[in-house]
Amino acid sequence: xxxxxxxxxxxxxxxxxxxxxxxxxxxxxxxxxxxxxxxxxxxxxxxxxxxxxxxxxxxxxxxxxxxxxxxxxxxxxxxxxxxxxxxxxxxxxxxxxxxxxxxxxxxxxxxxxxxxxxxxxxxxxxxxxxxxxxxxxxxxxxxxxxxxxxxxxxxxxxxxxxxxxxxxxxxxxxxxxxxxxxxxxxxxxxxxxxxxxxxxxxxxxxxxxxxxxxxxxxxxxxxxxxxxxxxxxxxxxxxxxxxxxxxxx
Amino acid sequence: xxxxxxxxxxxxxxxxxxxxxxxxxxxxxxxxxxxxxxxxxxxxxxxxxxxxxxxxxxxxxxxxxxxxxxxxxxxxxxxxxxxxxxxxxxxxxxxxxxxxxxxxxxxxxxxxxxxxxxxxxxxxxxxxxxxxxxxxxxxxxxxxxxxxxxxx
Numbered sequence: 405x406x407x408x409x410x411x412x413x414x415x416x417x418x419x420x421x422x423x424x425x426x427x428x429x430x431x432x433x434x435x436x437x438x439x440x441x442x443x444x445x446x447x448x449x450x451x452x453x454x455x456x457x458x459x460x461x462x463x464x465x466x467x468x469x470x471x472x473x474x475x476x477x478x479x480x481x482x483x484x485x486x487x488x489x490x491x492x493x494x495x496x497x498x499x500x501x502x503x504x505x506x507x508x509x510x511x512x513x514x515x516x517x518x519x520x521x522x523x524x525x526x527x528x529x530x531x532x533x534x535x536x537x538x539x540x541x542x543x544x545x546x547x548x549x550x551x552x553x554x555x556x557x558x559x560x561x562x563x564x565x566x567x568x569x570x571x572x573x574x575x576x577x578x579x580x581x582x583x584x585x586x587x588x589x590x591x592x593x594x595x596x597x598x599x600x601x602x603x604x605x606x607x608x609x610x611x612x613x614x615x616x617x618x619x620x621x622x623x624x625x626x627x628x629x630x631x632x633x634x635x636x637x638x639x640x641x642x643x644x645x646x647x648x649x650x651x652x653x
Numbered sequence: 654x655x656x657x658x659x660x661x662x663x664x665x666x667x668x669x670x671x672x673x674x675x676x677x678x679x680x681x682x683x684x685x686x687x688x689x690x691x692x693x694x695x696x697x698x699x700x701x702x703x704x705x706x707x708x709x710x711x712x713x714x715x716x717x718x719x720x721x722x723x724x725x726x727x728x729x730x731x732x733x734x735x736x737x738x739x740x741x742x743x744x745x746x747x748x749x750x751x752x753x754x755x756x757x758x759x760x761x762x763x764x765x766x767x768x769x770x771x772x773x774x775x776x777x778x779x780x781x782x783x784x785x786x787x788x789x790x791x792x793x794x795x796x797x798x799x800x801x802x803x804x805x
Contacts, residue, residue, distance in 0.1 A: 445716070447737050447748040454751050548744060 418527040421584030426466030427487035433459035458538040478645035483628040490574035492634040500567035502549045509543035554607025569612045576616035577623035718767040719745040723759040
């Protein structure tokens with residue numbers, strides 16, 4: 405990447421923060437790209453691919469702050485990834501993909517909003533200020549579909565409900581403090597609950613119940629602990645680069 | 654917003670009423686190709702291993718067709734860019750953004766239900782258009798355009 409600052413000039417704490425956010429964006433981008441060729445309708449396929457490309461762009465900028473983006477994306481082992489477990493969860497049906505996107509995009513929009521407000525001195529502020537506009541669109545897309553699926557047919561409501569419930573236990577991890585990010589995590593979580601709850605209410609749904617920030621809920625992605633499907637996703641994502649090192653189009 | 658959601662809910666019971674694209678609109682090069690591919694794609698995805706059709710509640714065939722108009726710059730008119738399928742107007746606008754403005758083509762987008770377009774018939778081409786051909790005095794070819802005038 406040409407525009408990115410030299411990784412050597414980024415302080416280690418900021419690099420750790422950039423790695424966590426960059427891995428979030430990279431992994432979710434790959435998951436969304438898996439819909440290509442499989443989306444319910446052509447228009448929706450383009451929408452999901454657009455979101456995936458936005459996230460890939462964010463990942464490239466963030467990982468370039470840490471080191472060589474290709475090495476980081478394609479040559480790290482599973483335990484070296486710092487993304488939250490939410491983004492690595494399989495797509496499931498379309499409703500589950502939308503549930504994952506709603507949870508994550510609301511989080512990302514609020515998080516980038518805080519980082520952007522950090523001012524010029526904050527290393528991630530310029531990226532966050534640019535990305536927050538993209539993410540606002542992702543959130544809107546997920547919101548629109550949540551309203552239609554939740555307040556649609558009996559089947560769509562049940563599937564949206566199931567998608568939201570299945571991913572709920574991965575949402576507590578989003579608000580564990582990340583080294584190098586100056587963020588009001590408690591405020592972030594309160595705003596996230598309010599926003600997601602508001603969308604679900606309009607969609608005739610409610611916030612799921614159940615553990616999301618206890619010993620029984622999921623977490624550990626930021627420490628390199630990942631769920632089983634992530635290994636298979638990485639194998640697919642990395643095999644080309646590992647089989648043909650340095651290959652280019 | 655809840656009204657839109659209700660529309661989406663009704664869509665499945667409304668059947669294909671009012672969703673048939675205007676034949677003339679669909680016959681244009683861009684829109685025709687786009688809408689045809691959309692229907693075929695939806696049908697094949699529905700039979701795919703993921704059973705993805707159920708998530709959206711209905712295949713594309715049930716979704717009405719919309720015509721998209723994009724204004725590329727301030728001061729210019731909205732120009733027909735193509736067409737797409739969407740369950741309602743709000744989603745049509747978002748799909749239009751994704752399909753037709755992702756390379757900074759526009760500052761404003763309109764979506765119009767294709768059924769709202771009344772088009773001239775190819776059979777009436779001559780009475781409609783041919784008689785203008787031998788009236789060159791109607792063409793603004795006798796003016797000299799000042800330099801710097803664009804988009805005329």
